[in-house]
Amino acid sequence: MGDWPILHEYAPSGNCYKIRLTAALLDYPIERRDYDIMRGETRTAAFLAQVNPNGRIPVLQVGDKFLPESNAACVWLADGTHLVPHDRFERADMLHWMFWEQYNHEPNVATLRFWMKWIGEAKLSDVQRALVPGKQEAGAAALRLMNDHLGARDWLVGAGLTLADIALYAYTHVAEDSGLFALADYPAVQDWIARVEGEPGFVAMGA
Structure with a gap:
């Protein structure tokens, strides 16, 4: 990989898909890390402490910073691009x-x-x-x-x-x-x- 943002996700989720789709439309590489929400993998002590204390995905990790909420992550990826109107x-x-x-x-x-x-x-x-x-x-x-x-x-x-x-x-x-x-x-x-x-x-x- 490289120094790319990391998407902590559950692939069937539409909220996670928004971020992948935004990245794809911008040809912006991201790394993906999958969690099974049906098995409670976003409720573990490690996830709560390291990724999102709210216990939910998606979370976009940018370096050592973590950005929960799908639409916020989309804005981070698309800021300054054609996907965000200038008007x-x-x-x-x-x-x-x-x-x-x-x-x-x-x-x-x-x-x-x-x-x-x-x-x-x-x-x-x-x-x-x-x-x-x-x-x-x-x-x-x-x-x-x-x-x-x-x-x-x-x-x-x-x-x-x-x-x-x-x-x-x-x-x-x-x-x-x-x-x-x-x-x-x-x-x-x-x-x-x-x-x-x-x-x-x-x-x-x-x-």
């Missing part, structure tokens, strides 16, 4: 979508994907099962909002791909994994997904 308002608008992704989209679309595909509906707790309808409704509302916004434009912000698109692509393109969303209901989102996947340097989640 002051567009840059703030990009951040608006990235904040919205973590507050409105990810807690619903991504959580349902994890619950249904990794835990399994039969193994959900009573509390989780009770939350499913509300999360499904909120996730559908998020996808509708994206579809409406993208109906009249190619990208979420400005005239080209930005970190806003990367942040929202990560879990949107696998929304159907939960069995609770159908991307065919959101044709503008489907067209946008195809545009992201057509970008030079694009890598799939499983790569």
Whole structure:
């Protein structure tokens, strides 16, 4: 390897994938270290002491510094590049979508994907099962909002791909994994997904 940033990750996670995709689109080498969250590998004393006391991934390690939170890591990688708008308002608008992704989209679309595909509906707790309808409704509302916004434009912000698109692509393109969303209901989102996947340097989640 070299003196490259190290991504502490769980590969199937969309939040981890955002960082890999950002690096790939920028041709920015990163080293990857995988942890199995299903085995509690991010909850060990060593991980909590050395990587992230919050016990979560992804974490981007830059030298001896550790940067948790996926969107923050994407910003570190892309700062000063074409993935971050130079226009002051567009840059703030990009951040608006990235904040919205973590507050409105990810807690619903991504959580349902994890619950249904990794835990399994039969193994959900009573509390989780009770939350499913509300999360499904909120996730559908998020996808509708994206579809409406993208109906009249190619990208979420400005005239080209930005970190806003990367942040929202990560879990949107696998929304159907939960069995609770159908991307065919959101044709503008489907067209946008195809545009992201057509970008030079694009890598799939499983790569």
